[in-house]
Amino acid sequence: MPIVKLGAEADWTNYHGTGVCEGAVRYALRSGDAARGRDELAAASAAVREWLADAQREGKRVRPLGAGWSPSNINICSQAWLLHTRRFNRCFRIGPGDVRPGVDAAGLMLVQSGALVDEVSDKLEEQGRSLWTSGAGNGQTFAGAAATGTHGSMVTRGGIQDHIRAVQVVTPSGVHWVEPAAGLMSDAFIAATGSAALRDDDLFAAVQLPVGALGIVTALVVDSVPKFLVRPIQNLRKVDCAALGWLAVGDFRRFSAAYALDREPDFVQMIVNPFKPLKRPAMLRFLYREEWRQDYPHATPGQMGAGYDALSLLGKLLDDYPWARGALLQFAMKQGYAAGPDVDDPPVYGTWGEGLDTHRPLADLFNASVTIDRSELARVFELICAVYTKYGGSTAVTIRFMERAQGLLAPARFAHNAVIDFDGPRSQRTADAYRRVVDLLDREGVAFTRHWAKSCHLDAARIAGDYGDDLTRWRAARDRLLPDPAHRALFGSPVLDGLGLTV
Secondary structure, three states: OOOOOOOOOOEEEEOOOOEEEEEEEEEEEEEOOOOOHHHHHHHHHHHHHHHHHHHHOOOOOOOEOOOOOOHHHHHHHHOOOOEEEEOOOOEEEEEEEHOOOOOOOOOOOOEEEOOOOOHHHHHHHHHEEEEEOOOOEEEEEHHHHHOOOOOOOOOOOOOOOHEEEEEEEEOOOOOEEEOOOOOOOOOOHHHOOEEEEOOOOHHHHHHHOOOOOOOEEEEEEEEEOOOEEEEEEEEEEOOOOOHHHHHOOHHHHHHHOOOOOOOOOOEEEEEOOOOOOOOOOOEEEEEEEEOOOOOOOOOOOOOOOOOOOOOHHHHHHHHHHHHHHHHHHHHHHHHOOOOOOOOOOOEEEEHHHHHOOOOOOOOOOEEEEEEEHHHHHHHHHHHHHHHHHHHHHHHOOOEEEEEEOOOOOOOOOOOEEEEEEOOOOOOOOHHHHHHHHHHHHHHHHOOOOOOOEEEEOHHHHHHHHHHHHHHHHHHHHHHOOOOHHHHHOOOOOEEEEHOOOOO
């Protein structure tokens, strides 16, 4: 059986220990051993549809769970049926005969919804292919990362959901294969998965980032690029106001020449201490893309500068000794973030996947973010630091850059985006500091969005204001997939209902 019950009613805690589904009944969707992916999907999607019917008869809401990675409460629903997809994680090649005429199948892979970003990356690299972007970690399921708008970090790319070319989603009314109007997979392939084809641009843009509210996603078609190498440079440097101006206008080459290599970077990250940020060194990280070659020396994620554990080690000190937080934050950055190679060190290379790592659980950490129009960076940076200087707080501020992401509810919705993360000890003091930041941005008229999977304090009015016509289009797509209000409620939760996504 593709779906098995995992035990009696009990509490379930997410990976980072930040949310609990009380009184939940857990089920697992598991892969079979079919030779063809389409046959696996046909069996699994039929089982999921039957499971949804059972839940509806029992009056239970349902939540799909991948790795349980989101630190926010976006996937929390008590007294619900939880469907774990983590063991539904096989990946399959797609051949030329599986796609419509004129479609190049070379970069495509069929991915079951429980496959981790790490597993997808590894499978692609075995085929000489690569993801082109992802979040900072790789422990999420690919479907879950896309469903919550996990931002990318390559300066000319969007979010991880931009890799998705088709989605299989199961609702009580049917098994749907959703792809753009131009089409992707052949009719025969879609029929073999047990799905009905829905070729529509708005429907596809909705299911690229469904926030868990549009049904049970069982599979994705993921696109890729030829495998490449990246060279990391990581150092501590003081950054001045002029440099912030270069970043705001997208002059990444000039910023790179001043602080690392005189060439176009593919990734730029700046971690700053908001207490005297221009007087204390910032942690800078650059990635430079290079052509693939077989004979490069393999580096570990740590050697490539990955890792975000310093703040978890110092979290209690940061919160217990607020008078010393500026110095302690700087110490954390120096000890935990400056492990990567600098300009004068022997070059280190790795694939995109080799530069990712799996975070340890972040139960003691606070995670939040805002995404702004990149042109507002200097102004917003000044506002943020003013809040911390006046009121305190114990978070480092991380800034990364990306282009507009696909998906109607993608937080990275500006043409050019600066994503600003706030990471620090989980405490009321830290949460209050973030709240003051977003309140000030609102008062100053700064347009921004927030990450669905992090602490975000969103409500229905805020989402309506942030997403406007795109939210209207998303809801219209939802109502086409789930025309029965009872079916929409099946995938709801107190959180999603309050955000206006399931009512």
